[in-house]
Amino acid sequence: xxxxxxxxxxxxxxxxxxxxxxxxxxxxxxxxxxxxxxxxxxxxxxxxxxxxxxxxxxxxxxxxxxxxxxxxxxxxxxxxxxxxxxxxxxxxxxxxxxxxxxxxxxx
Amino acid sequence: xxxxxxxxxxxxxxxxxxxxxxxxxxxxxxxxxxxxxxxxxxxxxxxxxxxxxxxxxxxxxxxxxxxxxxxxxxxxxxxxxxxxxxxxxxxxxxxxxxxxxxxxxxxxxxxxxxxxxxxxx
Numbered sequence: 001x002x003x004x005x006x007x008x009x010x011x012x013x014x015x016x017x018x019x020x021x022x023x024x025x026x027x028x029x030x031x032x033x034x035x036x037x038x039x040x041x042x043x044x045x046x047x048x049x050x051x052x053x054x055x056x057x058x059x060x061x062x063x064x065x066x067x068x069x070x071x072x073x074x075x076x077x078x079x080x081x082x083x084x085x086x087x088x089x090x091x092x093x094x095x096x097x098x099x100x101x102x103x104x105x106x107x
Numbered sequence: 108x109x110x111x112x113x114x115x116x117x118x119x120x121x122x123x124x125x126x127x128x129x130x131x132x133x134x135x136x137x138x139x140x141x142x143x144x145x146x147x148x149x150x151x152x153x154x155x156x157x158x159x160x161x162x163x164x165x166x167x168x169x170x171x172x173x174x175x176x177x178x179x180x181x182x183x184x185x186x187x188x189x190x191x192x193x194x195x196x197x198x199x200x201x202x203x204x205x206x207x208x209x210x211x212x213x214x215x216x217x218x219x220x221x222x223x224x225x226x227x228x
Contacts, residue, residue: 001170034214043203043218044154049210087154089213095169096213098154 002026002090006099012107019075021102023088028068032092035064035073038101039084047086048073078104109133111204111219119198119226125191129204129219130184137162137182141208144215145178145189147200155200159212160187194226 003026013019023033031051036044046055048064051071061076075082083106088099115127129143136143144159158168160178168176177190191198201223205215 032211034210036215043205043221044215045218046210046214046216049214049216053210055210055216089154091211091213094167095171096156098156100153 001095001097002029002093004088004090004097004099006086006088006102008102009100010103010105012105013078014107015078015080017078017107019078019082019104021073021086021088021104023066023071023073023099025069025071025090025092027093029090029092031067031071032090033064033066033071034089034091035062036087036089037082037084038087044087075104080106109206109217111206111217113202113204113219113222115202115222115224117223117225119194119224120228121195121226122193125189125194125198125224125226127189127202127204127222127224128186129188130186131206132185134206135182136180136185136187139208141206142212143178143180143187144205144207144213146203146205146215147198148203148221149200156213157189157191157202159207161212196226198224199226200224 005024033051035048038044052064085103145157175192180187201221203221204219206217
């Protein structure tokens with residue numbers, strides 16, 4: 001299986017901050033990388049697909065980038081509703097696998 | 108508007124079989140190029156893909172669970188189901204059903220709300 005390592009595992013930030021989350025794959029995944037947001041007690045929500053394409057309805061403050069084995073999710077100007085856990089997922093190899101998550105907490 | 112809803116027992120005894128159903132509304136499960144997956148999440152932990160089925164009934168399973176998993180589809184009821192045999196405490200988790208296909212078979216843009224399953228005697 002392709003292993004996905006997210007960093008950091010958690011972070012504290014303030015409303016208005018710029019936040020960057022990194023995901024590293026154990027091998028090249030050719031931008032087959034998705035990002036999800038999960039609020040407590042809820043199902044994950046697809047934010048970004050194919051490394052940098054923003055899902056319909058997702059605010060423009062969310063963006064994704066990367067290539068090869070390294071990918072980032074950036075949230076510009078963090079909003080109160082953005083405090084959640086974020087997961088990356090690779091779909092290049094079978095089975096699809098997820099990172100362990102990054103919890104974004106209020107500072 | 109596509110919606111998914113999981114159902115099934117919340118408590119299963121060790122060594123027994125876990126059975127869950129996902130009811131789909133807003134789209135025909137047998138139409139289009141959609142893929143229907145099961146994913147689970149132990150409390151406080153990450154996400155694990157269990158497997159998927161497509162409209163034609165073709166299945167793909169996570170090798171770590173393949174010997175114990177069966178996913179099937181009932182087009183007459185617009186549902187798909189998960190069977191996991193010989194469960195242990197390690198199978199305790201929230202189980203989600205999800206739809207993929209618009210952005211790739213495993214890009215899950217629609218999820219059910221999840222159902223908590225506890226394995227305990």
